[in-house]
Amino acid sequence: MSQKTTLLDLSPREATAAREIALRYGNRPDALLEILHDLQEHLGFIPEAALPALAKALNLSRAEVHGVVTFYHDYRREPAGRHVIKVCRAEACQSMGANELVSMIERFLKVKLGQTTADGAITLEAAYCLGNCALSPAVMVDDKLVGRVDAKKFETIVAECRS
Amino acid sequence: MSKVFVPRDSAARSVGADEVAAALAKLGHEVVRNGSRGLLFLEPLVEVETKDGRIAYGPVTIDDVASLPIATAGAHTLRLGNIEDHPYLKNQERLTFARCGITDPVSVSDYVKLGGFDGLKKALGLAGAAIVAEVTESGLRGRGGAGFPTGIKWKTVLDARADQKYICCNADEGDSGTFADRMVMEGDPLMLIEGMTIAAIAVGATKGYVYIRSEYPDAIATMKEAIANAVAAKWLGANIQGTDKTFHLEVRRGAGAYICGEETAMLESLEGKRGTVRPKPPIPALEGLFGKPTVINNVLSFAAVPFILAEGGTAYKNYGMGRSRGTLPFQLAGNIRQGGLVEKAFGVTLRELVETFGGGTFTGKPIRAIQVGGPLGAYVPASQMDMPMDYETFAAAQAMVGHGGIVVFDETVDMAAQARFAMEFCAIESCGKCTPCRIGSTRGVEVIDKIVAGEDRDANLELLSDLCQTMTDGSLCAMGGLTPMPVMSAIKHFPEDFDKPAALAAE
Numbered sequence A: 001m002s003q004k005t006t007l008l009d010l011s012p013r014e015a016t017a018a019r020e021i022a023l024r025y026g027n028r029p030d031a032l033l034e035i036l037h038d039l040q041e042h043l044g045f046i047p048e049a050a051l052p053a054l055a056k057a058l059n060l061s062r063a064e065v066h067g068v069v070t071f072y073h074d075y076r077r078e079p080a081g082r083h084v085i086k087v088c089r090a091e092a093c094q095s096m097g098a099n100e101l102v103s104m105i106e107r108f109l110k111v112k113l114g115q116t117t118a119d120g121a122i123t124l125e126a127a128y129c130l131g132n133c134a135l136s137p138a139v140m141v142d143d144k145l146v147g148r149v150d151a152k153k154f155e156t157i158v159a160e161c162r163s
Numbered sequence B: 001m002s003k004v005f006v007p008r009d010s011a012a013r014s015v016g017a018d019e020v021a022a023a024l025a026k027l028g029h030e031v032v033r034n035g036s037r038g039l040l041f042l043e044p045l046v047e048v049e050t051k052d053g054r055i056a057y058g059p060v061t062i063d064d065v066a067s068l069p070i071a072t073a074g075a076h077t078l079r080l081g082n083i084e085d086h087p088y089l090k091n092q093e094r095l096t097f098a099r100c101g102i103t104d105p106v107s108v109s110d111y112v113k114l115g116g117f118d119g120l121k122k123a124l125g126l127a128g129a130a131i132v133a134e135v136t137e138s139g140l141r142g143r144g145g146a147g148f149p150t151g152i153k154w155k156t157v158l159d160a161r162a163d164q165k166y167i168c169c170n171a172d173e174g175d176s177g178t179f180a181d182r183m184v185m186e187g188d189p190l191m192l193i194e195g196m197t198i199a200a201i202a203v204g205a206t207k208g209y210v211y212i213r214s215e216y217p218d219a220i221a222t223m224k225e226a227i228a229n230a231v232a233a234k235w236l237g238a239n240i241q242g243t244d245k246t247f248h249l250e251v252r253r254g255a256g257a258y259i260c261g262e263e264t265a266m267l268e269s270l271e272g273k274r275g276t277v278r279p280k281p282p283i284p285a286l287e288g289l290f291g292k293p294t295v296i297n298n299v300l301s302f303a304a305v306p307f308i309l310a311e312g313g314t315a316y317k318n319y320g321m322g323r324s325r326g327t328l329p330f331q332l333a334g335n336i337r338q339g340g341l342v343e344k345a346f347g348v349t350l351r352e353l354v355e356t357f358g359g360g361t362f363t364g365k366p367i368r369a370i371q372v373g374g375p376l377g378a379y380v381p382a383s384q385m386d387m388p389m390d391y392e393t394f395a396a397a398q399a400m401v402g403h404g405g406i407v408v409f410d411e412t413v414d415m416a417a418q419a420r421f422a423m424e425f426c427a428i429e430s431c432g433k434c435t436p437c438r439i440g441s442t443r444g445v446e447v448i449d450k451i452v453a454g455e456d457r458d459a460n461l462e463l464l465s466d467l468c469q470t471m472t473d474g475s476l477c478a479m480g481g482l483t484p485m486p487v488m489s490a491i492k493h494f495p496e497d498f499d500k501p502a503a504l505a506a507e
């Protein structure tokens, strides 16, 4: 899983997944973002090996698909930890101590934003507003929003991620 | 057993609404997952249906559930009385958010019972031009930030001749301090569907998209559910309510790019491309999605339309001040005691919102700055809190109302750090198309660092001001064009934060 894929490594599993998902969207090139989201949900990341298959299915150049994958923050080129925690760094959360929260979390997990913990349990990422600005500071654990986050709440979240 | 309401809104869920709902269900109560009333500081808010109305308790934690006198709706330290009488709600002017929080958001029959689809029913009997005239009459201006008159935009699309037209809803809501779009989509999604369908009928479009940011998984799921229900009930899809009108609506997810809230970048993204900004002209109303005439509006703009059709443009226009007509759902956020959604007519002062509704800061310390209108909006000093919320008043003060986000900071805020963040954010989110924005923002961070460090302070402050001017004048879109607004407002109103002794600044 953690092995790096290269352009030459045309893993059939990844290419097949890409083709199947593209077909679900009628191979429509305008659905590329949706297709990439689904592929990432399925494989955990967007492997390089999937790109030529996607380009072919959607009748796009490989450069076009690559350009889209790299433009958007959501698409990851490498597998993440078992859980992804996004910490809001935007203004409303800043006003409630988000910067201090980020430092505390980084110390607690012993990783920086953008990194994965040594046990592979958690990937820590920055977010810029999660729409929970009245209950700041906010984090998102996978798809679940958490508000009014403090050290104690965060420790509970981490314990759940690791259990 | 009683009927109780516990919101499914993601903000309510973020502080334990699911756990509270499950515990109430376990006690045998009938639990309805409603939208949020917007009194977010009271979430999770539990409402009990009684013959005297809905009695509320909040904020309820899982540990409180056992002690709640649900059967009698009686006394408890968390009892708030009839929720409709709560001053935070009662003193609002809810036109758009009139229904939010009352019912199960995806129930078509609940929606219809509360006046839902009255606007669409009317629109189905009108010519396109008459619908556009009603929207124009209302004075509605785009709620996404720029405040462009919605009626004029629709008329351009109506008058354009094309074999295909589109309706696109901008639900990218990237501004910090805003969550009204999210609350509509999670709490009253059928209203957005109704507004978009009215737009489609008005301009002759048959296909539409809701572009929702990926940070909103609950909104995405709720919108999809509501669309499916609307189609099943024949309020959406082919031959709406047996007429010859057809409108197909699809949800599309963003992928974590603030710039995709800019309308032309959103169109690129909807076409499956990198979210870079298109030069204008051509305007999207003439050459938009796939090169076809396209109505692009914010969630709140579309959401205002059902009321305007049902009650008439004049009824809407009767609210507001000056050229800012109707109401705006303001969002009270950040360091505020009573954060939430407050829909008021334009003209309400910033002070009323922040102090009367908001109750001041969460920390209890004095207010120092308020960022209004998102990350590209100005920092307003506490001394200007008596300004009325009005597009023109704010513009005259080099500030902006934007999408109505109000983020409060107490006296501990470091305004040089906030100015630096504005530049940093622009550098992170720039689409890269033009130099003043792409390079200027990174330079901006460096220059502010030097100023804070006390290096050639006067020269660097001047350099920063020049840089801001270049960004304002030379950027293709408002990302680079407006980032100077928060930066320059911080310097103007809080110069002392840029002039600390170097030793102190280094701390």
Ligand SMILES: Cc1cc2nc3c(=O)[nH]c(=O)nc-3n(C[C@H](O)[C@H](O)[C@H](O)COP(=O)(O)O)c2cc1C
Binding pocket: B141, B142, B143, B144, B145, B146, B147, B148, B170, B171, B172, B173, B174, B175, B258, B259, B260, B261, B262, B263, B264, B296, B297, B298, B299, B301, B302, B477, B478, B479
């Ligand atoms: C950087 C940037 C971000 C924007 N983000 C949003 C957004 O998240 N939602 C939105 O409705 N409009 C956003 N806008 C404004 C849109 O470009 C556009 O004006 C709006 O969607 C038009 O709809 P309205 O007339 O109903 O406001 C943004 C503009 C810029 C320059």
Ligand code: SF4
Binding pocket: B259, B277, B429, B430, B431, B432, B433, B434, B435, B437, B438, B475, B476, B477, B478, B479, B480, B481
């Ligand atoms: S101002 Fe920035 S975001 Fe806007 S087009 Fe230029 S580079 Fe892109």
Ligand code: FES
Binding pocket: A088, A089, A090, A091, A092, A093, A094, A128, A129, A130, A131, A132, A133, A136, A137, A138, B176, B177, B178
């Ligand atoms: S700013 Fe953090 S949730 Fe909006």
